[in-house]
Amino acid sequence: MSGSEPLISTSILSDALVILGAAGIVIPLFARFRITPVIGFILVGILVGPSGLGAFVGQMPWLGYVTISDVHRLDPFAEFGIIMLLFTVGLELSFGRLWDMRKQVFGLGALELIGCALLIGLGLLLLGNSAPTALALGLALALSSTALVLRIVDPARPVGKAALAMLLFEDIALIPIIFLLGAMGRGSETQSTAELVSVLTNGALVIIVLLVAGRFLFPRLFAQAARTKSPELFLAASLLVVIVASGATGAVGLSPIVGALIAGLLIAETEYHEEVEGMTKPFEGLALGVFLITVGMGLNLGFLFDNLGAILLATAAILGTKALVTGILLRTMGARRGTSTEAGILMASPSETTLIVLGAAISARLISAEAAQFWQIVTALGMTITPILAWLGRRLAKRVDRGARLEVMNGEEARTIIIGFDRVGRLIADMLRRHDKPFVAIDLDNDRVIQGQEDGWPVIFGDATRDATLDKLGIERASAVVLTMDEPVLAQRLVRRLRSRFPDLPILARARDARHAAALYRAGATTAVPQTLESSLQLSEAVLVDVGVPMGFVIASIHERRDEYRQQIMHEGELVHAPRLRTASLREYHPRDNAES
Known part of the structure; x- marks a missing residue:
């Protein structure tokens, strides 16, 4: 043993x-x-x-x-x-x-x-x-x-x-x-x-x-x-x-x-x-x-x-x-x-x-x-x-979804085209969906496209810098184009090309900072939103609310300040004749707050 x-x-x-x-x-x-x-x-x-x-x-x-x-x-x-x-x-x-x-x-x-x-x-x-x-x-x-x-x-x-x-x-x-x-x-x-x-x-x-x-x-x-x-x-x-x-x-x-x-x-x-x-x-x-x-x-x-x-x-x-x-x-x-x-x-x-x-x-x-x-x-x-x-x-899933992508591309109704489906693109898509506004998104990142499709979003894989791709998306009848990509040079080129082809098309672009926003305005953007500006305004809004300023005054003042910044950026972009956004009064936004005040 x-x-x-x-x-x-x-x-x-x-x-x-x-x-x-x-x-x-x-x-x-x-x-x-x-x-x-x-x-x-x-x-x-x-x-x-x-x-x-x-x-x-x-x-x-x-x-x-x-x-x-x-x-x-x-x-x-x-x-x-x-x-x-x-x-x-x-x-x-x-x-x-x-x-x-x-x-x-x-x-x-x-x-x-x-x-x-x-x-x-x-x-x-x-x-x-x-x-x-x-x-x-x-x-x-x-x-x-x-x-x-x-x-x-x-x-x-x-x-x-x-x-x-x-x-x-x-x-x-x-x-x-x-x-x-x-x-x-x-x-x-x-x-x-x-x-x-x-x-x-x-x-x-x-x-x-x-x-x-x-x-x-x-x-x-x-x-x-x-x-x-x-x-x-x-x-x-x-x-x-x-x-x-x-x-x-x-x-x-x-x-x-x-x-x-x-x-x-x-x-x-x-x-x-x-x-x-x-x-x-x-x-x-x-x-x-x-x-x-x-x-x-x-x-x-x-x-x-x-x-x-x-x-x-x-x-x-x-x-x-x-x-x-x-x-x-x-x-x-x-x-x-x-x-x-x-x-x-x-x-x-x-x-x-x-x-x-x-x-x-x-x-x-x-x-x-x-x-x-x-x-x-x-x-x-x-x-x-x-x-x-x-x-x-x-x-095989990609091939099976190809037919659905063609349906998305061949839509006949006027819709917003979102170029870039990252975090910002998703947020814009979510807001459009909440207000029942038709849209389609396009991105060159295949992983984002697959994830977006699996989550039920109308997003396709494609290169938005190619005219043929945008034509298939129905760019000639688009209600607006939104650029969310974080690539300054590419965004400027795309805005310039879109403006030359469609003089009346609303083009809204995400800008890295005020200088980039000015460059986008020079290229022909209808609206350019610097992400640094928006973060500052959001923080300012939170501070004003926490220190006791009525919400109606806060929202109206934030809109006014945003408009001032936008006009300043437009001026830097040599677009002094661009149509000025109407600044809303306090009473237009929150009459109840004004009445209480």
Whole structure:
């Protein structure tokens, strides 16, 4: 016995060295080339796993120190990776955010999971599988990767919001899915009804205890850790919470990742969540790397090559089905075409939780080990190309939106044209929309254009310095043109060109300072607004209001002062004959204030 213990210890240390060493190589290498490390982790896992160099340990024993030849030794590392991933996901959320998103989560999320599962299950049923097997595989393959998708897409974008809602429901539905498979199971290893009820009851009690205890204990625990001013103790407290919560749910038959997710959600509700998130941030990339490396190590290359055609066909069918269902569902619920296309393709790949559900299906004897291996390879392959799917989704979304852009360009009504859709352009667009005034915006920054289109703004990509582009926007019937770009020379040239072509067109331009405003007036601008002047006037308005000057006097005096500055700038721009703006009297603006005064 004493002779075997050092051997086991050495084996564990060797496995940890291989996985951590591989992660240490892949993360900086792929970061250097700005490539997502997902593919690299899985490829490294294949290389050092039992189907790669690990298969030659018998011929070259020294490879045992840099490879893993026993796939079952990977289970603890894979479970650790998933637990830490779900914990970090929980930290980024909160129960308040979940409640705010309840309609999207339990509406959109439920429809997406059920729709994909039923369609995939129906296809498998038509291929000759039994109904329980088809349903089990449909539920497993309908899941999408929370760990990968949320690292690729920005949750603030419409695509990210839709993906987050669907992924949250899938994480919540994981427990009922596993219970359902147990109830449908066949054979001696299947849980009885009494055992299933016991797991449900105990699981519900544990979750309630975690929720209640976490609300009261976690703030006190982290307050004590904070008082010590010891980062090590704070990190230890964070890991203790994860381990206890995961162990509690695992002890009653639930998945440990449920406890990790709940722990993250509870900590997110405390005032210490930012500190915990900062402490555990290094574990996030490492946990993802560990899990993906174990996925690659678990692939049987011999089985893959023997069934390559069927695996590729199955992968394409699953990806296509999920993309189609998700895209149609989002479009039906009012999402834009580009958003529906990108989100559908992004959510098409299988998930790390697919492997968990497949394991539960094997235990319940709903699928054979060989069938499970087939679908595990399909899952790993789908996860590997998730970054490629994200890139493809963005590209197709641009093409799909091209038709909508043409509709925007070909509008027949007179409208304001906003050139430049940065913060200032957005604010002007918002004010025009509030007053029901038609407008269209154009920008050369593609990221701004995509974000603006996803937010529902009529903005297109294009170069406003080209006459052909402005003609397509309907410049000859524009009610006004607004220049918001912070490029003084370019703005002057564009104003001069517009004034030469359209003598009567109102041209309003953002100026960097008074000198730039004078140059814009010389070029032909109707109005040039120096941003330095406006900030000074806004500050003056706030000061006057705070010291007790009536609002009516403040607004009128600010307008008068703005008019004086404008006339001064016009004079400097040698436009002394420009029509003077009418200075409103106090009574025109706030007669009530004047009456009271």
